[in-house]
Amino acid sequence: MKKILVVEDHDPLRHGIVEAFQRSGHLVAEAGDAETAIRLISEEYFGVVVTDISLPRHSGIEVLKAAKQTNPLTTVIVMTAYGTVENAVEAMRVGADDYLQKPFPIEELELKVSKALEHQTALQTIEDLRQTTGWPHQLLGQSPQLRHLLGVIQKIGKSQATILIEGETGTGKELVAKAIHAASPRADRALIKVNCAALPEPLLESELFGHEKGAFTGADRQRIGRFELANSGTLFLDEIAEISLATQAKLLRAIQERAFERVGGEKTITIDVRIIAATNKDLQTEVKAHRFRDDLFYRLNVVTVTLPALRERKEDIPLLAEHFAQYYAKELGKRIQPLAPSVLNALQDYPWPGNIRELENTMERAVLMAEGDTIKAKDISCAGPEPARSENDFTLPPGGMSLENIEKQAILAALDRTGWVQKDAATLLGVSARVLNYKIKGHHITHPTWLRHRPPQTAA
Ligand SMILES: Nc1ncnc2c1ncn2[C@@H]1O[C@H](COP(=O)(O)OP(=O)(O)OP(=O)(O)O)[C@@H](O)[C@H]1O
Numbered sequence: 001m002k003k004i005l006v007v008e009d010h011d012p013l014r015h016g017i018v019e020a021f022q023r024s025g026h027l028v029a030e031a032g033d034a035e036t037a038i039r040l041i042s043e044e045y046f047g048v049v050v051t052d053i054s055l056p057r058h059s060g061i062e063v064l065k066a067a068k069q070t071n072p073l074t075t076v077i078v079m080t081a082y083g084t085v086e087n088a089v090e091a092m093r094v095g096a097d098d099y100l101q102k103p104f105p106i107e108e109l110e111l112k113v114s115k116a117l118e119h120q121t122a123l124q125t126i127e128d129l130r131q132t133t134g135w136p137h138q139l140l141g142q143s144p145q146l147r148h149l150l151g152v153i154q155k156i157g158k159s160q161a162t163i164l165i166e167g168e169t170g171t172g173k174e175l176v177a178k179a180i181h182a183a184s185p186r187a188d189r190a191l192i193k194v195n196c197a198a199l200p201e202p203l204l205e206s207e208l209f210g211h212e213k214g215a216f217t218g219a220d221r222q223r224i225g226r227f228e229l230a231n232s233g234t235l236f237l238d239e240i241a242e243i244s245l246a247t248q249a250k251l252l253r254a255i256q257e258r259a260f261e262r263v264g265g266e267k268t269i270t271i272d273v274r275i276i277a278a279t280n281k282d283l284q285t286e287v288k289a290h291r292f293r294d295d296l297f298y299r300l301n302v303v304t305v306t307l308p309a310l311r312e313r314k315e316d317i318p319l320l321a322e323h324f325a326q327y328y329a330k331e332l333g334k335r336i337q338p339l340a341p342s343v344l345n346a347l348q349d350y351p352w353p354g355n356i357r358e359l360e361n362t363m364e365r366a367v368l369m370a371e372g373d374t375i376k377a378k379d380i381s382c383a384g385p386e387p388a389r390s391e392n393d394f395t396l397p398p399g400g401m402s403l404e405n406i407e408k409q410a411i412l413a414a415l416d417r418t419g420w421v422q423k424d425a426a427t428l429l430g431v432s433a434r435v436l437n438y439k440i441k442g443h444h445i446t447h448p449t450w451l452r453h454r455p456p457q458t459a460a
Pocket residue numbers: 137138139140141167168169170171172173174175176280320356357360
């Protein structure tokens with residue numbers, strides 16, 4: 001368990017704080033002056049240091065500096081006397097994580113401390129995962145739902161069963177499909193993906209099953225389909241609800257018999273594939289509405305994994321936010337401090353209709369917008385207009401950036417500047433609102449204010 005150090009020269013106050021922490025089950029050490037505190041800090045690790053600023057000989061600022069130097073992960077909360085705001089400002093500048101002005105209710109301090117400890121646990125988990133599993137593209141989370149999910153993945157990974165993954169947009173369906181494949185005996189074979197929503201119908205069929213030369217106009221050579229490519233591996237059918245009824249029939253047979261013919265071909269090809277399908281629609285509803293074949297549904301629905309929405313597991317938000325912040329900081333060649341409690345609170349209060357993908361986009365943007373090495377609440381909520389810049393004032397991050405990402409960042413910047421009014425952002429970017437809207441969808445960009453324009457979500 002992480003220990004707390006309380007530094008305060010006024011005995012009754014120090015005793016009061018120490019006792020309160022002990023009552024709530026914490027390990028606590030205490031010091032009545034800066035010298036003792038600095039010695040203790042050099043001897044053992046403290047998760048949190050709570051220090052008064054005006055101490056007898058040396059000030060609490062020295063304690064703060066010593067704590068941060070010894071371990072940057074230590075959270076330092078300073079206490080200042082009424083009417084000495086400049087002390088608090090100075091402390092924050094030097095690196096304090098938070099401050100309290102005396103007198104304060106002890107519960108307020110306790111709350112700050114327990115938040116800080118929670119956040120440290122999250123950071124530690126990221127670090128552990130980073131060391132044990134590689135980085136990034138891992139399923140992160142510490143909520144009961146996510147732990148359960150990891151267990152399920154290990155279990156079903158071993159079987160050959162067909163899997164259906166359900167979940168709202170951005171909940172991690174593709175990542176889970178990859179994890180299941182990686183946990184399976186086929187892990188060293190291919191995982192082949194087909195995005196069933198991306199292709200118009202005739203093309204989808206040949207994408208899945210391939211075609212023979214001359215099968216249709218433009219088929220000037222034979223083509224191997226995804227089913228064949230996935231042979232002895234795993235086939236991931238993403239957005240399965242988007243397939244037409246005609247192709248569903250062919251898919252059903254291919255899954256049932258593990259056999260099919262190429263489009264325009266006669267030879268029956270047999271294959272050995274494991275099928276994983278994903279959808280953000282409720283397939284049962286699609287079946288009732290006669291848009292999805294019930295026999296195909298039952299074939300797919302052997303094992304169903306339902307991914308929780310991010311708002312149903314808010315505990316995971318700090319961990320994920322921190323992960324994405326550090327990930328994009330690295331990508332953009334920036335240094336970003338651990339997120340402040342106020343930022344984490346704001347993130348946890350938002351319902352995230354676009355789930356983890358939306359959180360990821362938000363953090364990427366926040367890293368980009370952050371001035372200095374600190375992400376502030378305003379970087380998250382996309383505050384006011386940016387200062388005017390000249391047209392050529394574009395700085396490519398040290399690590400470079402893909403054109404696609406540059407386009408996305410330009411769209412985000414335009415949206416930010418126009419208060420997220422797409423029509424105005426389109427004008428800024430010199431494209432039609434339609435084109436912009438199309439690109440916004442392509443980049444999976446969402447914003448809290450657009451929520452109001454969405455149809456009400458039906459409860460799961
Ligand atoms: N548990 C997680 N830990 C870390 N990153 C995650 C997690 N879940 C999802 N992500 C990340 O969030 C993003 C969205 O995930 P993914 O593409 O798997 O979602 P999806 O459910 O397939 O979304 P859609 O329905 O829009 O296709 C990806 O960048 C993915 O790496």
